[in-house]
Amino acid sequence: MQFGVFTVSDVTPDPTTGRTPTEAQRIQDVLTIAKHAEQVGLDVFAIGEHHNPPFFSSSPTTTLGYLAGVTETLQLSTSTTLITTNDPVKIAEDFAMLQHVAGGRVDLMLGRGNTGPVYPWFGQDIRQGLNLAVENYALLRKLWDTEVVDWEGHFRTPLQGFTSTPRPLDGVAPFVWHGSIRSPEIAEQAAYYGDGFFHNHIFWPASHTKRMVEFYRTRWEHHGHGPAERAIVGLGGQVFMRRNSQDAVREFRPYFDNAPVYGHGPSLEDFTRETPLTVGSPQQVIERTLGFRDYVGDYQRQLFLIDHAGLPLKTVLEQLDLLGEEVVPVLRREFAALRAPGVPDAPTHASLVAARDAAGTEGVATQEKEVA
Amino acid sequence: MTTRRIVVLTAGLSTPSSTRLLADRLAAAVTAALADRGERTQVQVVELREHARDLADHLVAGFLNTALAPVLESVAAADAVVAVTPIFSASYSGLFKTFVDVLDRDALTGTPVLLAATGGTARHSLALEHAMRPLFAYLRAATVPTAVFAAPEDWGATAVGTTLESRVARAAGELADAVAARPPATRTDLFADVPDFTALLKG
Numbered sequence: 001m002q003f004g005v006f007t008v009s010d011v012t013p014d015p016t017t018g019r020t021p022t023e024a025q026r027i028q029d030v031l032t033i034a035k036h037a038e039q040v041g042l043d044v045f046a047i048g049e050h051h052n053p054p055f056f057s058s059s060p061t062t063t064l065g066y067l068a069g070v071t072e073t074l075q076l077s078t079s080t081t082l083i084t085t086n087d088p089v090k091i092a093e094d095f096a097m098l099q100h101v102a103g104g105r106v107d108l109m110l111g112r113g114n115t116g117p118v119y120p121w122f123g124q125d126i127r128q129g130l131n132l133a134v135e136n137y138a139l140l141r142k143l144w145d146t147e148v149v150d151w152e153g154h155f156r157t158p159l160q161g162f163t164s165t166p167r168p169l170d171g172v173a174p175f176v177w178h179g180s181i182r183s184p185e186i187a188e189q190a191a192y193y194g195d196g197f198f199h200n201h202i203f204w205p206a207s208h209t210k211r212m213v214e215f216y217r218t219r220w221e222h223h224g225h226g227p228a229e230r231a232i233v234g235l236g237g238q239v240f241m242r243r244n245s246q247d248a249v250r251e252f253r254p255y256f257d258n259a260p261v262y263g264h265g266p267s268l269e270d271f272t273r274e275t276p277l278t279v280g281s282p283q284q285v286i287e288r289t290l291g292f293r294d295y296v297g298d299y300q301r302q303l304f305l306i307d308h309a310g311l312p313l314k315t316v317l318e319q320l321d322l323l324g325e326e327v328v329p330v331l332r333r334e335f336a337a338l339r340a341p342g343v344p345d346a347p348t349h350a351s352l353v354a355a356r357d358a359a360g361t362e363g364v365a366t367q368e369k370e371v372a
Numbered sequence: 373m374t375t376r377r378i379v380v381l382t383a384g385l386s387t388p389s390s391t392r393l394l395a396d397r398l399a400a401a402v403t404a405a406l407a408d409r410g411e412r413t414q415v416q417v418v419e420l421r422e423h424a425r426d427l428a429d430h431l432v433a434g435f436l437n438t439a440l441a442p443v444l445e446s447v448a449a450a451d452a453v454v455a456v457t458p459i460f461s462a463s464y465s466g467l468f469k470t471f472v473d474v475l476d477r478d479a480l481t482g483t484p485v486l487l488a489a490t491g492g493t494a495r496h497s498l499a500l501e502h503a504m505r506p507l508f509a510y511l512r513a514a515t516v517p518t519a520v521f522a523a524p525e526d527w528g529a530t531a532v533g534t535t536l537e538s539r540v541a542r543a544a545g546e547l548a549d550a551v552a553a554r555p556p557a558t559r560t561d562l563f564a565d566v567p568d569f570t571a572l573l574k575g
Contacts, residue, residue: 134572184566192569204435215563223569265432274437 001335002346003328004044005037005320006079006236006303009057014310015258023056029313030057034067036317038074040324046077046109046303051085051118054260061094068102075348076102079198079236079303080111080179083140084132085122087156091136092143092164099169104349109177109198109234110137112186128155130185137176137189144173172356175347177234177301182208184215191219191231196346198234201292202305203262205274209235210295217297230343234301235292238277241322245280251315252279259309282326289327290334298339300346302331374556378402379450380417383457383468384490391490392419394522395456397536398488401544402454409552416450418443420471427470440474448479449559452486452551453513455504459491463503472507480513483557484550486543487519494523516546 007030013020021029034045045067047060057063064076076098081091091108099106112129113119119126135153142149143164152158168174177196180186181204190197197216199209217228225231240255242248249268256268256279271277278288289302304323307316345351380399384391395417403413420427426440436444447453457468464472487504491497500519508515520543526536 130572138573184563185572188566188569188572203433205438205441207438207441211563215566262433266429266437270429270437271433275435 001299001332001339002043002075002301003323003331004042004046004075004077004301004303005033005306005323006044006046006048006077007033007057007305007307008048008079009050009055010260010308011054011056012260012308012310014312015254020310027056027063029316030307031063031066032313033307033316033320034074035070036320037324038071040320042074042320042324042328044075044077044301044303046079048079049082049113050115051121052115061098064098064106065101068098068105071105074105076106077177078108080109080113082113082118083110083136084112084129085118085124086136088136088140089143089156089159089162089164092140093166095174096144096164096166096168099174099349100166104169104353106349107175107177107347109179109196111179112183124155130183131155133186134189137193141173141193144168169349170353172349172352174349175352177232180212182212184212187212187216188219191216191225192223194220194223194225196232196234196300198301198303199236199296201236201276202238203275206276206292206295209276213296213299227342229297229340232344232346233296233299234303234346235296235299236276236303236305237289237292238275238305239285239319239323239327240279240306241282241285241319241327243281245284248279248281255309255311261308263309282322285327286330286334289331290338293335293338298335298343300344375412375414376406376451376551376556377446377449378406378413378415378452378454378551379447380415380454381420381447381456381468381471382417383420383465383471385421385458385465385467387421389458389490390522390524390527391456391458392417393527394488394490394520394540395454397540398454398456398486398520398544401540402452402486402547405541405544405548406551409548411548411552416446418446420467423471424467427467427474430474431470436474444475444479445559448476449557450483451554451557452484452547453480454486454488454547455508456488456490457504459489459496459499462496463499464489464507469507472511475511477511480508480511483513484547484554485513485515486547487515488521488543489519490522492524494521494525497521497523514550516543516550518543518546 011026037045047057049060051058060078112133149159149162177198178186178190179198181200187197201209217231220231221228240252253268278285306319380395382392382395399415406413426437457464485508487500489500520539
């Protein structure tokens, strides 16, 4: 099972000091957080995509390209890449390039985005969001899986004799996760392609996440990818830890109360009860996180949000230390012990190449024919 | 025989409230009118006041908590809805509208709805027609023709013209007719209507 962190890249005032980091500082801080994630033994770093302040991350592959050069083992991902408003050709090119730079340590999570004006800013119509996700992803797959592409759709200029370069590393496209909080259609899309499904799992009650994941698993089996319990599931989560749980609550409360997304609404206690947010000791985080498995089944990836709402870098690095030293080693052991036989790990470049090779020469033959 | 589920939404703010009083009279009248038509009923009264914080939390944080989510499911699965609000500043109250804002766009499509309101003076009564009815028309609800307004004097001396009691009975009869004419409502499921992906792909 993979453990990691995901960031939304917000530049937010620290409510306890009133100080807002500069964009430049926050960007450096996020790079530090990613490098530290590897140092403490986490597996994955994922960054979001936004096109408006107070977020800085408009260009995730630039960030991840740098991180590829300064890390050794970290899996680099996104949370999410906008399949609706990005040109699928550019996604195909950017992530294939990143694959080569990172030696395959790349996957990506597609999402539709939740900022209305981004659609018109990029020449699209939000009412077409779902149709854009369907058509753009079908093209993206084709660009990666087929050497020479002839294509025509509704939302982008047609392609005749187009080859997306560089070709995916070793001829194998990066693994794709589809993220959605509330649209079963996206879970259906993930199931249809045999891709991963990621639930953000931060803003909604567990009962909702459970239904979304159940639906994805059922549809995965329906579309012929194997038993439902072997579908590839990822979850978000949000934690803040101190050794003493009362210290954690006291320290996190002002950040929670003023958080851009949910501040000035539910109390910390309400939100903790209603959503997977856990504020307390490492042991409490371990117990809560192990409980996720009770309602989504064996799953492959757990990402934590730890760096938002103006939390200072030093505090975030301390959270990473606690995750790496006390939480994740126990979670790895406990989840492994509970896991049903036959449940796969999250796909990596190596496992995808091996699976392709094990499937025989069929794929190679197709590729050669299309080159010819 | 199926039991018909009637959800009564009442947006009064005081306890006790005249809005709740009107809601209870309407609920009793609807139950009696449906019994006359051979239908069993089950009434669920939702005091929106009790969900004021849930609704505010939803506005700010964007998620339905476990107290509010079942209420929305009940409304979407109701055979009929009785909606009662106090009239504030010439329209339904903010609390009432906030609840309606949280409903799924299709939650009330085709559902028979009885509109009712209370107010400080009978001069506010047409707010039912110029504010409440268009709101429910937007939701494609099947509002019954008679909307019931209760002014302070309706609770006391014999009113001139129709009495509150007769208006309640007429509106309840209209709602009961609408319910009895329809098959029992079925629960809608977010996951039931998702098209197979091959259909989505064809766009």
